[in-house]
Amino acid sequence: MLYLIGIGLNDEKDISLKGLEAIKKCRFVYLENYTSKFNTDVKKLEKLCNKKILLADRNMVENSQEIINNAKKYNVAFLVIGDVFSATTHINFILECRKNNIKSKVIHNASIITAVGETGLEIYKFGKITSIPFNNENIKIPIETINKNLKDNMHTLIILDLDPLNNKYLSANEALKYLVKNSIPENTKVLICSQLGGDPEIVYSEIKNLLKKEFKKFPQSIIIPSNKLHFIEEETLNLWKI
Ligand SMILES: C[S@@+](CC[C@H](N)C(=O)[O-])C[C@H]1O[C@@H](n2cnc3c(N)ncnc32)[C@H](O)[C@@H]1O
The missing domain is CATH 3.30.950.10 (Tetrapyrrole methylase, C-terminal domain)
Known part of the structure; x- marks a missing residue:
């Protein structure tokens, strides 16, 4: 299962309760950290959700294999600053999930x-x-x-x-x-x-x-x-x- 979760505009406290609950079910948690500014230390988000957060740069996101392969076997969260699909191009994950028969769920948040x-x-x-x-x-x-x-x-x-x-x-x-x-x-x-x-x-x-x-x-x-x-x-x- 792949959860695509918008974490809001500013810091760790902008995540929704739904987003937080989803992360807690996940074995792997990735944060896409190149399309907007997270105005706090990632450690604070790690502490809040009690999970290690893996930073996903453009290369890892565009070549989505690691994330998709993990989502075939485990619950995986992919976190995006702001909203998942606003001024970013992450729709590819939905298409990859469909092709690979992986369930996906989007949890929205505020965006610019x-x-x-x-x-x-x-x-x-x-x-x-x-x-x-x-x-x-x-x-x-x-x-x-x-x-x-x-x-x-x-x-x-x-x-x-x-x-x-x-x-x-x-x-x-x-x-x-x-x-x-x-x-x-x-x-x-x-x-x-x-x-x-x-x-x-x-x-x-x-x-x-x-x-x-x-x-x-x-x-x-x-x-x-x-x-x-x-x-x-x-x-x-x-x-x-x-
Ligand atoms: C590629 S967009 C990221 C969009 C993000 N996914 C969203 O939903 O807000 C990043 C740009 O949006 C603008 N932006 C994002 N967050 C902002 C904020 N909190 N205040 C003002 N501008 C912001 C800035 O120009 C920034 O360089």
Whole structure:
């Protein structure tokens, strides 16, 4: 049996009771630790569930054989920071389980994709999500996505590249510089959301103003709101104005 368990956005206390109960039944517990930042020491999660946690890097996940082979014989948990299927590509495990006649169960949790509701922007008015990579010299897709969303009166969530194994995170400031360099006007008002679900910081201002500040909590995301806001969205955005 393979349990695919979202462990939430921040630390060991974000796991659900269902997730914790499932882990307790497992012989092997893997933590996928390269697509988001776990804001605590893995030892705390080990202590909470009383299990050894095996770290699964991209190579182990993409070549899923070890995990699938163990799940053929034992209960196995595969833990993902945030939600299992949000802004990650783990659906392959469901397909592999089907092919190998292994039972699987998904236990969901909060994701950056739902946490942005805290800004006051309506979730169903978000258009396509985009991401800015570290090496963005010739990358145009985020700009095309932002412009398309603006044209459709939709908000844009921009997630930022990260390399947690080397403690490297693309900062919102670096991402804003990329946006300005690629024709997004400096007076565009955007939100920077840092460490949602943990010790969150949400700020809202023009890019040129935000570029003067430094944001130290990670992970970070940027939102470009639609030009057409509901009055409740406008009222809530004002809470974050700097
Ligand atoms: C590949 S996505 C991971 C998605 C994860 N599975 C989820 O459901 O949230 C990682 C990116 O999402 C954004 N992100 C994730 N958690 C965040 C948080 N708590 N606060 C702000 N941004 C976050 C950051 O831009 C980060 O680099």
